[in-house]
Amino acid sequence: MQLAIKRINNSTTQMPTSFLGLQKKVLMLRPIHSKSGYNKALKVASDLASRTGLTREQAEYLEVLTENIKAYESRRFVARKHSPLEILRFLVSENGMNGSDLGRVLGLRTLGPKILNGERGLSKTNIRKLADYFSVEPGLFL
Numbered sequence: 001m002q003l004a005i006k007r008i009n010n011s012t013t014q015m016p017t018s019f020l021g022l023q024k025k026v027l028m029l030r031p032i033h034s035k036s037g038y039n040k041a042l043k044v045a046s047d048l049a050s051r052t053g054l055t056r057e058q059a060e061y062l063e064v065l066t067e068n069i070k071a072y073e074s075r076r077f078v079a080r081k082h083s084p085l086e087i088l089r090f091l092v093s094e095n096g097m098n099g100s101d102l103g104r105v106l107g108l109r110t111l112g113p114k115i116l117n118g119e120r121g122l123s124k125t126n127i128r129k130l131a132d133y134f135s136v137e138p139g140l141f142l
């Protein structure tokens with residue numbers, strides 16, 4: 001399989017035009033279960049995507065290969081969900097603010113530090129003000 005991948009990376013090499021030909025000569029489509037399989041799939045997808053004038057079968061092969069890559073990534077690279085407080089702390093920090101600045105946004109200067117320290121929660125009104133101020137979706141704070 002490694003030889004096939006090296007061979008197709010040469011843009012002058014003729015790429016099989018049929019779905020079956022791609023399966024036989026390039027990479028058999030099957031679920032990806034390893035990092036090496038993932039890397040091989042990425043190389044093939046990259047090579048195919050960089051070519052112009054793909055046949056319908058080549059495009060369909062690339063589509064299925066891409067779905068397999070996405071499925072592997074969704075299982076392997078699970079995004080960690082951040083808490084509303086972590087998101088708020090990040091936004092405050094990125095905007096060069098402190099607890100008092102946050103409190104001013106919310107309408108009560110002493111409220112900001114309490115929220116950032118986890119002593120107080122966010123009300124619906126606070127969430128609306130924060131979403132407007134930081135130009136983000138209110139759902140980030142739920």
